[in-house]
């Protein structure tokens with residue numbers, strides 16, 4: 001997992017600055033965002049900006065059943081059958097540090113009351129214990145749910161919501177910050193131990209796609225392409241079908257618009273605004289494509305040929321034909 005909170009879009013730059021600032025305080029933090037937008041990455045970078053104690057992740061969805069309270073707050077010796085030893089809970093483990101309540105929307109109502117008490121009084125009681133334990137814990141909570149709605153539906157306590165909602169960070173979905181895609185791709189590809197290059201067409205399709213699973217989906221997509229490919233080049237056809245279909249649907253829409261433009265019944269036929277032809281000679285397109293491929297591969301002709309979808313010999317012939325001199 002790449003460390004740090006990657007992104008150069010204005011919203012991410014702003015969020016990064018905000019996280020740095022919030023990290024100095026003590027109030028609870030609520031991180032909102034669709035699935036896969038980086039809520040855990042944001043929580044960890046908040047902790048890393050001011051690391052004290054431990055970062056203790058608590059998966060609220062797994063806190064179910066008779067032992068859930070003991071998981072969170074620990075239990076005293078002999079407090080229930082089988083409790084032969086006293087046990088510390090996650091809250092105590094996070095003492096002096098951060099307790100990260102992941103998917104807080106899934107926290108059972110009984111535990112929501114108890115968490116609220118910790119936030120108000122900074123102390124709790126372990127299961128079966130009469131003693132109160134003081135804790136100094138910073139609570140960071142995250143959810144992909146709309147907590148206002150959960151409150152209205154009676155699934156989330158309003159008092160806890162208000163307590164958590166003071167400092168709020170909302171992560172934008174990837175489709176609203178597509179300029180971060182190339183940077184994320186670059187970071188992820190750099191973690192695979194060898195050099196990979198994403199074909200232009202594949203990158204175009206990625207930029208067009210809407211990424212409902214956000215960064216997690218982007219990462220999974222690259223993982224799969226790297227796994228199934230057999231060379232350094234990750235071509236368009238290795239993309240997941242969902243993305244290929246999305247790109248094709250987009251192209252069909254563009255073609256349909258173009259066709260409509262040529263329809264004699266179309267009252268708005270296309271015209272060349274400046275009267276000049278927009279057609280570029282094929283030889284010029286070829287020359288540019290070759291130049292770009294060699295630039296991108298830092299002169300590696302084998303990979304450049306793969307990127308261009310031609311054989312190495314053809315590339316050599318064209319280099320000669322266009323009298324292109326390449327510094328390697």
Ligand SMILES: Nc1ncnc2c1ncn2[C@@H]1O[C@H](COP(=O)(O)OP(=O)(O)OP(=O)(O)O)[C@@H](O)[C@H]1O
Nearest residue numbers: 001004005006034035036037038039040041215216
């Ligand atoms: N800004 C980022 N920079 C680098 N990697 C990121 C960034 N945001 C997310 N990731 C990566 O995307 C994946 C999903 O991130 P994370 O688990 O933090 O998302 P989440 O919002 O908690 O998702 P979920 O709701 O599915 O739990 C992880 O592999 C994480 O490393």
Ligand SMILES: [Mg+2]
Nearest residue numbers: 036039040102
């Ligand atoms: Mg998560």
